[in-house]
Amino acid sequence: MARAVEGVFTGRWSGLEALNRAMKARHRLVVLYGSRGVGKTALVHEFCKDKNYICWCAPEASGAVQLESFLNRLEQGNDGSISAAFECACSQGNEWKAAFKVAFGESASSEFDAVMQLHNAHARKDGSSAKGKPVIVLDEFSRVARQDASTLEALRAAWESASSSDAMLILCDSDSGFVERELLAGGGALGGLVTDAIRLNLLPYWEVAEFFPHYSPEEKTLAYAIFGGMPRHLTQCDPEISLADNVIRNVLRKGSALYDEAECIAHREFREPARYNSILCAIAHGSTRVSEIARASSLSTAKASVYLKNLVSAGIVEREFPVNVGLQQGSICGGGRGRYRIFDRLLRFWYTFAFPNLSDLEMGDARGVWERRIAPSLWRFAAEPMRLMCADWLCRESSASRMPFVCSNVGAWWDSGTWIDVTGIDEAGTCMIVGAVELSSEPVGLKAYWNLVEKAAVLPAIEKHYVLFSHAGFDPRLVQFAKGDSFVRLVPLDGLYA
Structure with missing residues (x-):
């Protein structure tokens, strides 16, 4: 695939597949979250580019300015129909609830039932409008909730009332605490309504x-x-x-x-x-x-x-x-x-x-x-990042069944007197993979192996396997030793990328 297509989208194909699966089902509320810069916007843009969508990013502003911004976004390309629908829906109560109902295609008058078919006419590069299921993206919605917590209830009420419509709502946010507390938790404002949750993590090495x-x-x-x-x-x-x-x-x-x-x-x-x-x-x-x-x-x-x-x-x-x-x-x-x-x-x-x-x-x-x-x-x-890289390598190898057993937990082991760089433990806790990350400029020899064995003696495992990771390669005597011992594995730096 061409690099120009990848860019910040590198490594996000599984997220795109998850959004496409959600798109096939009816009336989906999707939460997409992760830290700023992790690729959420690139993923949403890739997903929406051939769809009937409206995307609004909440500004850091007062609640009144945010509402005006949202309505202006809905109005683009709709020749005043949104304003009329909003005024009609407002007669029934809360302004934010009315705005959401209009966005979700739930207006007070049937003449606006198809309003979402016009939402993205302004956004398409070729000037044409898309047909099909409407997709509404609310980006950084936590900013709105911080200004007025009642907007979450308004969103919930509007989405529930639109349950008969075939729409897809994506809440995209960088505030993971807000997402997990208010959107995903059972006692949160949207608890029980979210159908799909996608968390974007940092790209692996x-x-x-x-x-x-x-x-x-x-x-x-x-x-x-x-x-x-x-x-x-x-x-x-x-x-x-x-x-x-x-x-x-x-x-x-x-x-x-x-x-x-x-x-x-x-x-x-x-x-x-x-x-x-x-x-x-x-x-x-x-x-x-x-x-x-x-x-x-x-x-x-x-x-x-x-x-x-x-x-x-x-x-x-x-x-x-x-x-x-x-x-x-x-x-x-x-x-x-x-x-x-x-x-x-x-x-x-x-x-x-x-x-x-x-x-x-x-x-x-x-x-x-x-x-x-x-x-x-x-x-x-680079010592700490490389240690984490080696832990990620072990997770990947374990998931691919290229290790002696599947690791249910991987990380560093430490207590008051012992530190081990990388440890993989099976579900029962009886088998362990014990690893050392060596950054010496000289090839690693048998001494490093025996040091690892000595440190691992305190671990409560019946079966222990050993992995040595080295920046500068390995001494021939250690290589020969490892060939005769199936419980020892040597991983040079280029082996992390194999």
Whole structure:
């Protein structure tokens, strides 16, 4: 498939298939959600391009301005018929309910029953109008609900009254907390009405590699460590130039596409961006527990906990728990001790390297910052992303039945005295795959294997398999040893992309 068609749509074909399946059924309410920049808009546009649709993105504005914006969107291409239908429906009560009823084709007069057939006449590039089932897309609807919570009830009432119509409603949102609380939960405002829920996650590393087809495995790994799986960030890159030039041009150079990304997010999401910048900088430089983050940010533990909760809710920070938390009582367990990390790879890169060197970047020394401060430390920075890549590799291999057993849980194992990079556990907890990620510049030898075996001795598994991941390959003696032991597997860096 041509790259021009893919773009931010790379890796979203399963989402398109889910929307097309929903389209075939009658009267569907679909929720599509995920963090900003993850590809929701690209997916909706691809789905709607040959359909009879209307798409409205709620502005950050007062409720009155939002309603006016919605009505104006409905009116485009309809020669005043929407206004007349809205005035007629308003005589029966709430304005938002009336607006939704008109949008869903449920007006007070039969002369407007087919109003949705005109909705997208203005949106089609060839100037023609589409026929067939109407599709209504309400993008960032949480903005409306924050202005007036009653709009959720109005939406519910209008959608229920339109149950006889063959329409499809897509609620598209970046606020995952709002979606899960108000739209998907049984006690939420739309609980029970949602027929399909599609969550878009970040692209896995092997799909990120598709954005850089000419890069070596080393460059692909570093590109993933820096840009992560966010399509909005990846599409800024030019696959024909080096990784260094991509980062300098798109991230480090003042005025570039991603230079102000961190500051924009902080100001958009929070009232105290300075506090949050301090916390994110602390996490980026290795503070992972509340007490450590509070100390590095000069905050009390109580205040740091509140800020961290907000960062987690906004999808900027996530909390990782040891894979052994879910095991049955009696096993060695890490308990509820979670580690905080920055969810967005580009933000982690920014707060690790750009934020501490902002003065030099503001003076235009982007290449100097890259060469002096970033390039020498890049593989150390890539250690955590590569660990997560190896965990994703194990999940993929397990799902494809290419491992000794199916892993029901994959992640890092840790307790007070032991850390294991990658662990896969079967459903019964009796079989484990234990992995170590080695970033040494020298080939990995037998010593690394025996160190892993020693650490794995504390794990409560009857059957243990071992996987060693290496950036620099493997010593011939370890390769020969692994050939004679079916419980040992060696995965070089290019093996992650095989």
